Amino acid sequence: MKLFTNKELRDLVIAIIILSVIFSFPDFSGFFLVSILIVLFSYFVRELMHKFMARKFGCMSTFKLWPPGVLIGMMSMFLKYFWDWNIVFAAPGFAEIMPYRFGRMGFKVARVTPKDIGLVALAGTGINVFLAVFFKIFPGGIFQTFSLYNGLIALFNLIPISPLDGSKIFLWSMMTWLFLVFVSVLVIFVFV
Numbered sequence: 047m048k049l050f051t052n053k054e055l056r057d058l059v060i061a062i063i064i065l066s067v068i069f070s071f072p073d074f075s076g077f078f079l080v081s082i083l084i085v086l087f088s089y090f091v092r093e094l095m096h097k098f099m100a101r102k103f104g105c106m107s108t109f110k111l112w113p114p115g116v117l118i119g120m121m122s123m124f125l126k127y128f129w130d131w132n133i134v135f136a137a138p139g140f141a142e143i144m145p146y147r148f149g150r151m152g153f154k155v156a157r158v159t160p161k162d163i164g165l166v167a168l169a170g171t172g173i174n175v176f177l178a179v180f181f182k183i184f185p186g187g188i189f190q191t192f193s194l195y196n197g198l199i200a201l202f203n204l205i206p207i208s209p210l211d212g213s214k215i216f217l218w219s220m221m222t223w224l225f226l227v228f229v230s231v232l233v234i235f236v237f238v
Contacts, residue, residue, distance in 0.1 A: 115210075160217050
């Protein structure tokens with residue numbers, strides 16, 4: 047059984063490259079490789095968590111590239127350069143949660159509630175929040191960069207507009223959504 051479809055892998059590779067360019071702009075010399083490794087790990091773990099939690103509820107999660115997110119991210123990259131701002135929009139894709147699954151016996155429809163969908167969305171964003179907090183503990187530039195990138199990925203995916211994870215978590219539990227936003231903002235802005 048394939049974990050990722052060819053289309054998902056293509057979209058993931060594009061999203062990882064775009065996000066790495068956005069994070070490392072304008073200093074591509076040595077920072078692009080670090081950015082691509084951090085984003086590769088963070089996004090891969092994020093999407094795996096979405097898939098594992100979706101499977102638990104009998105449904106599927108697929109990664110899709112989100113062109114408006116890519117465009118806003120590229121615009122924020124240039125704003126980062128001109129305004130010397132370290133915050134960029136980091137949501138080039140989203141996890142689409144589908145209430146069905148293909149198996150050996152064919153097509154299966156699952157009954158999923160807003161809570162189930164919220165938990166699937168929480169699995170991906172939650173791992174980014176956890177990684178942001180975890181790596182904030184360690185001193186050193188690479189750990190702080192790892193923390194910042196995961197915090198940014200989590201924060202911008204928590205925006206409560208469809209198709210981002212924030213809309214799914216917000217519909218399920220506004221208090222959980224607020225807590226995740228609070229922790230993400232804390233990691234990014236307070237402990238800089």
